[in-house]
Amino acid sequence: MILDKEQLRKNLDEVIWNIEEARITVSEHHIVKLVIVSKYTEVENIATLYELGQRAFGENQVQQLKERINTLDDLPLEWHMIGTLQKNKINNLIDLRPVLMHSLDSIELAQELNKKLEAKSSNISCLLQINAAREETKSGVAPEKAKDIYHEIRERFKNITLKGVMTIGAHTDDTKVIQESFETTRKIYENLKKDGASICSMGMSGDYELAIKCGSNMVRIGSALFK
């Protein structure tokens, strides 16, 4: 559905206001970046959100990311890859030069990615995805292994720049369980700060205020903006 500018302005204002309220409870100095997830919406809405001041957008599929980058080529947008990366799409993703890939979820993927980056003399910034709630349906590394895997990727794969961690909140209505998954990830993030981690990407439409209160500094929001 293509939304008019006033509707998108209203939705964006509401989300920004909620982010503001949540971040101020953490600290005046706690800055949160909004990445708008455009995977379910029309390209027209992305252009309108750009007019309203938004720059950062995220997609979860390489093919759609490519189409959108091409269509919106004349706008100075910042693109994030947030979805699971299939090995056969690695070369395509590298060529798109996203500003950040949130979903590096295994050593094997890091190895493949690094090999192809080397061949292209390229590099990419990534977050290590953590399966904080240990859900079978989700990708990501187990929380207790995250620190070692982070270090291993940093040491072995020089064309990958790790910038922090990402998680998807637990899939449940139980707020306590969701909060635990965010807190688990936040602790890992705090531990990795001395290794240069600066991004803790967590929070989606249903749980971003909670995620921010648990220390997130990057939220990925889709459906709350497109209603």
Ligand SMILES: *Cc1c(COP(=O)(O)O)cnc(C)c1O
């Ligand atoms: C779709 C998606 C989002 C946004 O989800 P909404 O609930 O629509 O805000 C955030 N992160 C990831 C990894 C996603 O796939």
